[in-house]
Amino acid sequence: MDAVPVHRVVEGPEDGPVVVFAGSLGSDLRMWEPQVVPLLERGFRVVRYDTRGHGASPVPPGPYDLEDLGADFLALLDDLDIAKAHLVGLSLGGMAGMWLGVHAPDRIASLVLCCTSAKFGPPEMWAERARTVRAEGTAAVAGPGVGRWLTPAYLGRHPDRAAFLRSMISEVPAEGYASCCGAIERMDLLDVLPKITAPTLVIAGADDPATPPEEHSRPIADGIPGARLEIVADAAHLGNYEQPEEFTRLILEHLEAL
Numbered sequence: 080m081d082a083v084p085v086h087r088v089v090e091g092p093e094d095g096p097v098v099v100f101a102g103s104l105g106s107d108l109r110m111w112e113p114q115v116v117p118l119l120e121r122g123f124r125v126v127r128y129d130t131r132g133h134g135a136s137p138v139p140p141g142p143y144d145l146e147d148l149g150a151d152f153l154a155l156l157d158d159l160d161i162a163k164a165h166l167v168g169l170s171l172g173g174m175a176g177m178w179l180g181v182h183a184p185d186r187i188a189s190l191v192l193c194c195t196s197a198k199f200g201p202p203e204m205w206a207e208r209a210r211t212v213r214a215e216g217t218a219a220v221a222g223p224g225v226g227r228w229l230t231p232a233y234l235g236r237h238p239d240r241a242a243f244l245r246s247m248i249s250e251v252p253a254e255g256y257a258s259c260c261g262a263i264e265r266m267d268l269l270d271v272l273p274k275i276t277a278p279t280l281v282i283a284g285a286d287d288p289a290t291p292p293e294e295h296s297r298p299i300a301d302g303i304p305g306a307r308l309e310i311v312a313d314a315a316h317l318g319n320y321e322q323p324e325e326f327t328r329l330i331l332e333h334l335e336a337l
């Protein structure tokens with residue numbers, strides 16, 4: 080478990096409560112652009128970073144596991160001299176968030192777990208996706224990926240944004256993407272969810288074909304003591320991007336109630 084120094088962007092007042100955003104498989108920190116200004120306007124210090132193997136972060140040799148992603152997050156906090164942060168994670172970012180909630184509770188002020196899963200089978204699906212990406216590159220999974228990230232209606236209305244997100248996935252290094260597939264393939268957090276003590280909000284997209292709410296989000300909310308589930312209408316997997324106002328409203332409501 081050797082942490083790598085992840086690429087990050089830090090904005091907002093030095094003395095503001097810190098919110099760290101952790102992104103999904105195939106993304107980089109630009110996926111959180113819709114949330115940045117509203118949080119800055121409310122006085123938060125906003126930290127976004129590229130997951131290892133993604134964006135401008137290092138691509139260490141695989142395999143990766145959630146504990147590696149968790150170690151990168153903790154090294155990021157150490158580097159920025161942050162004792163404790165709120166973590167907003169979507170999909171893979173939420174998986175790292177749950178791992179941290181279990182293994183580093185003293186560093187996590189609260190969790191917002193968006194469109195994520197505690198156990199995401201079948202394992203063969205992830206092994207097959209990793210093989211495809213290693214053989215053909217991330218461009219081969221970009222079209223289907225955006226098809227899971229956004230609803231057909233949104234895709235029809237915003238072809239420019241769909242093209243932007245397709246290029247975001249295509250720019251992810253193949254080895255980084257494939258190694259993160261391995262981390263998801265081996266993940267099983269269901270039994271340890273009751274150990275999480277951080278105040279937790281779970282947000283799901285009602286039309287998410289990757290992590291449908293009843294199959295993936297409900298078990299997380301049921302497993303974490305005191306967690307609350309919100310299901311957002313007209314949102315697929317990248318719900319924070321497709322329904323930014325509602326996702327941001329829920330995130331702020333959660334943070335400001337603490």
Ligand SMILES: O=C(O)CC1=CCC(=O)O1
Binds near residue numbers: 104171172263
């Ligand atoms: O690409 C997908 O299938 C959705 C997804 C799984 C983990 C993640 O971060 O995104």
